[in-house]
Structures are given as structure tokens and as C-alpha cells.
Amino acid sequence: MIHDLGSGTGSMGRWLAARLPGPQHWILHDRDAELLRIAAANMIDSAADGAPVTVETRVGDISRLTAADLSGAFLVTASALLDLLTKEELGAVAAACVGAGCPALLTISVTGLVELTPGDPMDAEVASAFNAHQRRTVRDRRLLGPDAVDAAIELFSRLGAEVLVRPSPWRLGPVGVADEPAARAADEPAGRTVGGGAPSGAGGGAVSGAASGAVNAALSGAEGYAGEQAELIVEWLTGWVGAACEQRPDLTEAGVEYAARRRAEGAAGRLGVTLDHSDLFIR
Numbered sequence: 001m002i003h004d005l006g007s008g009t010g011s012m013g014r015w016l017a018a019r020l021p022g023p024q025h026w027i028l029h030d031r032d033a034e035l036l037r038i039a040a041a042n043m044i045d046s047a048a049d050g051a052p053v054t055v056e057t058r059v060g061d062i063s064r065l066t067a068a069d070l071s072g073a074f075l076v077t078a079s080a081l082l083d084l085l086t087k088e089e090l091g092a093v094a095a096a097c098v099g100a101g102c103p104a105l106l107t108i109s110v111t112g113l114v115e116l117t118p119g120d121p122m123d124a125e126v127a128s129a130f131n132a133h134q135r136r137t138v139r140d141r142r143l144l145g146p147d148a149v150d151a152a153i154e155l156f157s158r159l160g161a162e163v164l165v166r167p168s169p170w171r172l173g174p175v176g177v178a179d180e181p182a183a184r185a186a187d188e189p190a191g192r193t194v195g196g197g198a199p200s201g202a203g204g205g206a207v208s209g210a211a212s213g214a215v216n217a218a219l220s221g222a223e224g225y226a227g228e229q230a231e232l233i234v235e236w237l238t239g240w241v242g243a244a245c246e247q248r249p250d251l252t253e254a255g256v257e258y259a260a261r262r263r264a265e266g267a268a269g270r271l272g273v274t275l276d277h278s279d280l281f282i283r
């Protein structure tokens, strides 16, 4: 049995089940029943060696899972989830995993580090505001955002587990551009070596709210972007700048101009983005 926590539409199961040999039964957990329906309908049915893969879904809050709920599991997985939790909720997940005595693969957690090439004077301020947005308090829940990786290391280690951390960078843009030397835009301490990842925790999707509305309008449409990642770059940029302006409404005017500048660079095929994320394997 493999439990995938916060499975959404099931990307982890589709990716990993095909890479593992042997019969597998996946249990997908999410609080959104519609996402689980899509995940179950799209799950693959054969493992790396052709063995059968079966799936079931469970609707609920993953922070309420206990060791008994995960009993008998071979592995617990999650992707793009940790930043959405509070430290208390992550602590409960850690206790359930360690209590069940099974390893956990927790992938693509945002670290807060973003590199854009070429650099822009506003990069650091937007990155800082975005990270503050990720750490915001929602209905008395203080989200971990880019603190999630450190929190997971602390919480799992405290329970006696070994935590392996590996970079998982998510690179967008023309091949090669994101790998050129770039201004580092982040509010994290310099010199920390981390990786990049996926859109959800990284601000993918438009952000609602008056401040972000102007930014979203400035970014709408992907025509002119070079390469097949054009729409993804626009979507990420829209969410990233929009969330920053939602957090710091005073940035909105400059944010609209910044977004337009970045779009022009993308249109010219010159915008590269590296979003740092980390993968954790815990045993």
C-alpha cells in the first residue's frame, strides 16, 4: 500500500507507480472529492514490471491521519503539499508517518528562492512579497510556505527519522537561459543550496483580489512567447506577481509595469526562470 497525501488530480501516482516494480495499491487522500474522482479515473493500472496497480480514494483532512490510518503502508508520498500546511499540521503528518514505521517521499516543496534571467531591479522585492504571501495567516492558520522544508526536517528528525534532502529545480524558459548567471531574487539567506519545482506552491495560477487584478490583466495572453513553455511561464508569472501585489498592495502600480517588462522579455525568448524546490526522503 502506498498512501499519497494531498494527491490532487493524482500526478504523483501516475508518475511513481510506473517506476516501481511489483503489485501496488495506492490510497489517494485529499479533501477535494472532485479532484480525487479525476485522480482515480486517470490512475495507471500497471507497474514498471507489468504488475497490477489498483487505486482507492479517501476524502478528508490529511492532518487528522493517525499512524493507525497508515498502518501496513509500504510508502507515504506527497508532492507540492507541505507549504500549504501549518507547523502543527505538518507535525501531525510526521507523527503519523513515523508512527506507522514507513518511509515517506515528500517532493517539490518550495524553498522561496527564485532566479530570473536576465535580472531586474524589482525581482528581489517581488520575491520577498510573494514569500510573505506564502507565509500568511489564513483563518488563524499560519501557513509554512517556504519554511516547510526546514520545518519538516526539524519535525521528522525530532521523531528519530533520517531526512535526506535533495534539490528539485523547476526550470522554465528557453533552454540555456535559466542556467546562465542570474541575479538571485529572494529574501532567504545567501549561499543556501536548494532546488526548484512545481507550479502550485510556486504561485501557479492567477490570484484573486483587487491588487492582483491589474497584474493579471497586464499578463493575459501568451502570444509571442518563444517555445512550448510559453503558457506556463505566463501562468507562473501571473500568479507570482499577483500574489506579491495581494500581499503588498503598494507594489501594484510598479508590479503592473514589472509584469509587462517581464512579458516583453518572454516574448523575445529571453526570460529564464528557475524555481527552487526540495525533495525529501524520510526513513
Ligand SMILES: C[S@@+](CC[C@H](N)C(=O)[O-])C[C@H]1O[C@@H](n2cnc3c(N)ncnc32)[C@H](O)[C@@H]1O
Pocket (backbone or CB within 6 Å): 005, 006, 007, 008, 009, 010, 011, 012, 029, 030, 031, 032, 035, 060, 061, 062, 063, 078, 079, 080, 081, 084, 200, 201
Ligand atoms: C498544490 S496541490 C498538489 C496536488 C498534487 N499532489 C500535485 O503535486 O499535483 C495540494 C493538494 O493538497 C490538498 N490539500 C491541502 N491541504 C490538505 C489537507 N489538510 N487535507 C487534505 N488535502 C489537502 C489540496 O486539496 C490539493 O489538492
